[in-house]
Amino acid sequence: MKIGIAGAGVLGRLLAWQLGSAGHAVTVFDPALGPGWSADTTLARAAGFTAAGMLSPLAELECANVAVAGLGWRTLALWPARLAELAALGRRTGDTELSTIEAAFSQLGSLLVAHGGDRGSAQRLLALIAAKVPDRVPRALDAAALAQTEPALARSLLAWQLDGEGHIHTVAVLAALARGAAQLGVNFVWGRSVQDVQPGRIDAEAFDWVFDVRGTGARPDLPVRGVRGEVFWLHAPGVLLQRPLRLLHPRHRVYMVPRPGERIVIGASEIESEDRSVVSLRTTVELLAAAHSVIPELSEARVIWSEANLRPALPDNLPLRETRDGLVRINGLFRHGWLIGPALVEQALAALSL
Ligand SMILES: Cc1cc2nc3c(=O)[nH]c(=O)nc-3n(C[C@H](O)[C@H](O)[C@H](O)COP(=O)(O)OP(=O)(O)OC[C@H]3O[C@@H](n4cnc5c(N)ncnc54)[C@H](O)[C@@H]3O)c2cc1C
Structure with missing residues (x-):
């Protein structure tokens, strides 16, 4: 499948890694100038870089519901699996940044x-x-x-x-996901702000499936703040x-x-x-x-x-995952992107059999 992903935050990089691992032809677009953390705060920066990385389904019940906590418990089982996959790639390619990522x-x-x-x-x-x-x-x-x-x-x-x-080291894991995905052949187009996401299309380029994971950049398509x-x-x-x-x-x-x-x-x-x-x-x-x-x-x-x-x-502070022919939108992860991202990605890919 030819897959387009708008946004290279937590969700975009997880999707890129998993879809690349499954052998799909993946292109990711993001306005950031590159995959790494930068000290220049005027540049586009995924919220995922700033996050402290608490993986706290119980304590977050103060501002989340039981469904979010359930996604959180599932994610706590998924992060070790994702990081083990990245580490295995690192061991195969001799890349120590990846081979040590489980820590x-x-x-x-x-x-x-x-x-x-x-x-x-x-x-x-x-x-x-x-x-x-x-x-x-x-x-x-x-x-x-x-x-x-x-x-x-x-x-x-x-x-x-x-x-x-x-807890998880957010900066290290974002870097590792992009690095691992790139080694699998995922094409990251940095410095590119997507203007139009439609079923099967990102701007003028056609794809079999499109994922819109632009976070706050998804307005006006979603009422995200x-x-x-x-x-x-x-x-x-x-x-x-x-x-x-x-x-x-x-x-x-x-x-x-x-x-x-x-x-x-x-x-x-x-x-x-x-x-x-x-x-x-x-x-x-x-x-x-x-x-x-x-x-x-x-x-x-x-x-x-x-x-x-x-x-x-989103207005209810709850996550949204919606699928139409050729287009998946995931957004509204609010305080919980690291806590629930992998579980939402797992659900999205299972629903499409990708
Ligand atoms: C201070 C702070 C602390 C946090 N602490 C935690 C925590 O401890 N635990 C936890 O689970 N979560 C935490 N979070 C929340 C977590 O960071 C977010 O829920 C998560 O980053 C959302 O992931 P995302 O991929 O949807 O969005 P993002 O990570 O924001 O990624 C969106 C990406 O889309 C890109 N983009 C934007 N517009 C466009 C466009 N037009 N075209 C292409 N790409 C575009 C952006 O550049 C970005 O790379 C925290 C967040 C903050 C700000």
């Missing part, structure tokens, strides 16, 4: 933590999780168990462990954090995700705005103060990067 995924569970004064926020979320998914109730950790699980965390915190959750999120990268030598954690905060959804190289990603604001300009003072003060209150040792960490990007969201 980009980790599934040690995640932690929910709260300060004593925010016990109310914590209990509200725990009750919500218990009501929506009674068979996966978070486990309370006492101070000794918390110290054993994540020694860097403040001893006074209330804490719960969410078994089975994980961007929801601003800001993140910080810290370099924190000597501060050990092994699993993602979320601070139950009365105003923010603050999370911290470990990255290789003694880095920690702190995120994220959620603001109804399409402003992609640099992070605000308010978000900086509030998120970083919250992070420091959880891990006091972060006081000497260095803020090495900060950026803002837009989560693609």
Whole structure:
């Protein structure tokens, strides 16, 4: 089959990798100038690069439904499979960037933590999780168990462990998916903003199947909007954090995700705005103060990067997957592209027997 993909974010690259692996002739169009992460924030940048990479079906029930959580559990099984395929290609071709990519995924569970004064926020979320998914109730950790699980965390915190959750190194995996797909012969057309997506056609070029995965770029075909999120990268030598954690905060959804190289990603604001300009003072003060209150040792960490990007969201904040003859649209992944992308792609390809 001749397949065209508009958009090379999380969805576009997953599709390219899987369709290329299945032997189809795949072309991907994206306005970005290349496959990699760039420090130039004025350039087109997939939201997937900015994402911290929490894979948190339970904790996200605060702002998602049980169907999204179900896609999340499925995805937690799919990421290791996708990364193992990429690693196998890397071993065949001697490409160490690919052959080591399985280390980009980790599934040690995640932690929910709260300060004593925010016990109310914590209990509200725990009750919500218990009501929506009674068979996966978070486990309370006492101070000794918390110290054993994540020694860097403040001893006074209330804490719960969410078994089975994980995290993924988003920047590394986006690069690996594009690199692997290109090695399979997928044609990436960078620097190309698609103007018109129709069944069987992207701009003037005909395809057997077309995938529209342009995120916020899919307007006006879909009523998608961007929801601003800001993140910080810290370099924190000597501060050990092994699993993602979320601070139950009365105003923010603050999370911290470990990255290789003694880095920690702190995120994220959620603001109804399409402003992609640099992070605000308010978000900086509030998120970083919250992070420091959880891990006091972060006081000497260095803020090495900060950026803002837009989560693609539909009016109901739920994902959309629709298929017409010759055209599949997937969009509205909102806060959950990494959490649910692979499961949605699996469903889309199974429905088309591709
Ligand atoms: C701050 C922040 C934190 C996040 N944290 C998490 C997290 O921890 N866990 C999680 O699961 N998700 C998280 N997300 C959400 C996740 O990043 C998104 O849901 C995901 O990136 C959506 O994937 P996508 O492929 O639909 O869109 P994108 O990743 O945005 O990709 C869309 C692509 O389409 C391209 N495009 C746009 N217009 C055109 C055009 N005209 N022609 C061709 N191509 C076009 C863009 O350049 C881009 O490459 C976060 C997002 C943000 C912003």
